[in-house]
Amino acid sequence: MQCAFACLFILSYISIGTCLIEEIELPQHLKECIVMKTKYNDVTKSTSEAVCNTCVTRYMWMNGPNLRECGHPHDNATMSDISDFVGKLLCPKISGKRKKRQTGRNYRKEIRMLTKGERQRLRNAWSQAYRSGYFGWIARFHNSQVRTSAHSGPAFLGYHRFLILVLELVLQYYDPSVTMPYWNSGLDANMDTPANSILWTAEYLGEMSGTVRTGICGGFQDVRGNAVIRNVGNAGSLFTSAEVRDVMRMPNINRLTEPSPYPTLESYHDDVHNYIGGSMGPIELAPWDCVFWLHHTFVDYLWEVWRYSHQYNTAYPHKTGLPAQLPDVTMKNMPVVQFLGRIPTNRDGYGVQLARKSFYQLSPTCSRQNTYCGSPDLQCRMGTNGAECAAVDRNFRARTQPLVDARRNGRVQMNFRNNHGNRRKRDTHIHHTTISHSFQITVNSQQITNIYLPQEREPCMGKPIQNNFIAGCASDVRKWAFIPIKVVHLRPQEAHFASQSDANAKNPSAYDMYDEHKYKGLKNVVKPGNPATYNDCLEDESGAFKVRLKSTGLSYFGTYTDYVFVDNRLPISSHIGYIAVEKPTANKPTEVMITASDACGRLCKPTCRKWENGNLYYVSCTGAIKVTAQSPLMYGNDFGEAVLSIWQFYGKFTPIERESNIYMEFFCDYSNEWIWKECNQKKY
Numbered sequence: 001m002q003c004a005f006a007c008l009f010i011l012s013y014i015s016i017g018t019c020l021i022e023e024i025e026l027p028q029h030l031k032e033c034i035v036m037k038t039k040y041n042d043v044t045k046s047t048s049e050a051v052c053n054t055c056v057t058r059y060m061w062m063n064g065p066n067l068r069e070c071g072h073p074h075d076n077a078t079m080s081d082i083s084d085f086v087g088k089l090l091c092p093k094i095s096g097k098r099k100k101r102q103t104g105r106n107y108r109k110e111i112r113m114l115t116k117g118e119r120q121r122l123r124n125a126w127s128q129a130y131r132s133g134y135f136g137w138i139a140r141f142h143n144s145q146v147r148t149s150a151h152s153g154p155a156f157l158g159y160h161r162f163l164i165l166v167l168e169l170v171l172q173y174y175d176p177s178v179t180m181p182y183w184n185s186g187l188d189a190n191m192d193t194p195a196n197s198i199l200w201t202a203e204y205l206g207e208m209s210g211t212v213r214t215g216i217c218g219g220f221q222d223v224r225g226n227a228v229i230r231n232v233g234n235a236g237s238l239f240t241s242a243e244v245r246d247v248m249r250m251p252n253i254n255r256l257t258e259p260s261p262y263p264t265l266e267s268y269h270d271d272v273h274n275y276i277g278g279s280m281g282p283i284e285l286a287p288w289d290c291v292f293w294l295h296h297t298f299v300d301y302l303w304e305v306w307r308y309s310h311q312y313n314t315a316y317p318h319k320t321g322l323p324a325q326l327p328d329v330t331m332k333n334m335p336v337v338q339f340l341g342r343i344p345t346n347r348d349g350y351g352v353q354l355a356r357k358s359f360y361q362l363s364p365t366c367s368r369q370n371t372y373c374g375s376p377d378l379q380c381r382m383g384t385n386g387a388e389c390a391a392v393d394r395n396f397r398a399r400t401q402p403l404v405d406a407r408r409n410g411r412v413q414m415n416f417r418n419n420h421g422n423r424r425k426r427d428t429h430i431h432h433t434t435i436s437h438s439f440q441i442t443v444n445s446q447q448i449t450n451i452y453l454p455q456e457r458e459p460c461m462g463k464p465i466q467n468n469f470i471a472g473c474a475s476d477v478r479k480w481a482f483i484p485i486k487v488v489h490l491r492p493q494e495a496h497f498a499s500q501s502d503a504n505a506k507n508p509s510a511y512d513m514y515d516e517h518k519y520k521g522l523k524n525v526v527k528p529g530n531p532a533t534y535n536d537c538l539e540d541e542s543g544a545f546k547v548r549l550k551s552t553g554l555s556y557f558g559t560y561t562d563y564v565f566v567d568n569r570l571p572i573s574s575h576i577g578y579i580a581v582e583k584p585t586a587n588k589p590t591e592v593m594i595t596a597s598d599a600c601g602r603l604c605k606p607t608c609r610k611w612e613n614g615n616l617y618y619v620s621c622t623g624a625i626k627v628t629a630q631s632p633l634m635y636g637n638d639f640g641e642a643v644l645s646i647w648q649f650y651g652k653f654t655p656i657e658r659e660s661n662i663y664m665e666f667f668c669d670y671s672n673e674w675i676w677k678e679c680n681q682k683k684y
Contacts, residue, residue: 020634021663023608024591024624027554030059034676040261043674047532049601053236054270056552056593058152061283065557066147067224070473075136075223079144079333082137087335089169107361108301111181111204111294112377112391119203122181123216125174126290134170136223138163139287141333149324149332151283154257154317156266157303158349159331160296165357167293182301183294184363185272189238190381190390194536195462197391198377200232205291208232209463217290222279226475228289229278229466234561235548236274237534237601239298241385243268247302248309253317256306265306269299278466282559285468301360314355316347364389461546461565471558471582480560481583481627481635482642484661487547487596487604488574489566489668491516493528497543497569516571526571529672537600543569546599547668549579554624555591556582566668576662578642581627581635590627596666604668605675618665634663 033055041051114122129135142163150159168180188194200208206215212228213219220228247265250256258266272295279285286292307313316327323329327347337344339353348354364373366380366387373380373389381390471479491514501513509518516522539545545568551560564577584590596604607618627635636642646662647655 020630024626043531047601048603049597053274062147083335091338106179108179109361112375125171125178128174129170142287153322153325155325155346182297185238188391189240195233196393198394210466222288231277236271240535257317480580482578483635486662486665514569528670531602533600543567552593584629604666607665609663
């Protein structure tokens, strides 16, 4: 492969002065993952961002910096204490306090199939487990000493099956009627706007963006006091119906599991972690969000359905190169399990004895003849794949609920919030310019259609990113530096806008007025290909288009995400953004990887600044950079400094953009080649 893998690119500053940002080699394990994942895959069929995220996430979890050396100020339990606790859970009784488990068979259901009462009991049990510290113990159990023994390989499925059972038993300690629900994210993928799912409400999982304050795990913090955050829909993708069908068609267990050059159940699972974002992104933080457990329970559900469709195949995969995941190796940290009579092995994770500890209700379905999906929070949708259940849009629910109430009760009380009341002098410290007034009215059902129903105004391109600013063991924005980055973007092949050069034409042209194909000079230089996109790729009719930026620490634990907007109408457009990295010190430079991808999951090529014969160029680079604290600094000590490094203000005159201070650009050219083939023509 001809590159040092631009998925992670190098910021290199070459000038007459000292080189303060320089290229470093990508870690060998990361290179090997990218080579494996692209060897047999076509970029027009496999989303490049998904390949990149899988390799980066796995490298950071298995080989990168971590929080292992960080303390637990609110939890002094040792891993031995937690293992002993898990051992007791996997016995029929936990001391004398445990309530008797209900007799009969309790089924794990899709979360929207739970009744309101069942959801409340789940919430109560989970809250008690969190307050007691037991939930935190299970999250720590997942994170401790299992980096190479339970991820990116065949042990992934069986280990997490044990872990889901352990958490379920913790919840049943507080309420024996509770079972662990699963989240079939395909029901949300079937929506027009998955981020509007009813799932992201206080009734279910709480906020989709920013700090999670409501829902089943509202207000939860990790063992170091960091809040759980989410950035739903900013990257990654949900399980789609096509992906589920692909999983079910996988012929054997070796094809289903990692390591593999092809998509697997585990790699599809990775995309959902990135779709939720925030705490769900880094594996170190993910178990503190309850979404992690519902998502993994769905992965377990898919595995179980796959086994039933393959003569209930319990064979353990034959994979090489992972000694900790060989079939007869004991699972790390696991205690003696009574129903096995010993410490479980990796093979036991595939065994029938473990599988019989839980049962699943099939995910909801519908048909043209029966359109009820089994829950008021699901709808039957007719599409190219036939009838499929989809989550209810929470904004649609808010708009239509008064109509439903009016029909049911004859009269309905409606709550209004008037934001157009008495105006006041603008407060220069905040953006509120009006005083809100709340009031209620009651109307007859016949009059309901004559009342204007207020609608929530949605941000057209999503909400701002909430980063956690964790660098190392603590969250502190002062530990971060900001680097300016420019994105240069070509119009993608599929773009088309209803804007003709002749408004009176009876037969509108196949090309809109911005299309490069209309212009001889442009069409010879703007030649986008057709790389694969995520299933839920959406492009705004205005032309506004999001390109995501992300930094991942190589010398520190931490990530940062942001985005810029480009104009999808134009043959070529650009925008400047700012990405944060851990602030280097005199004794410790910062090593980091930075990526850029568009809203559809297509990676952009990183290019780095280079002087040649007195001229400034940007050339392809590999993906890793080392940032030093030498002066003059090539970063801002805070966001404001980074902005002022690019924009120069001259009193009453328009600010001038100083692009000479930009040391890295991303080029979104939509080539039909993997971007890693063009990085400095290096071979690995």
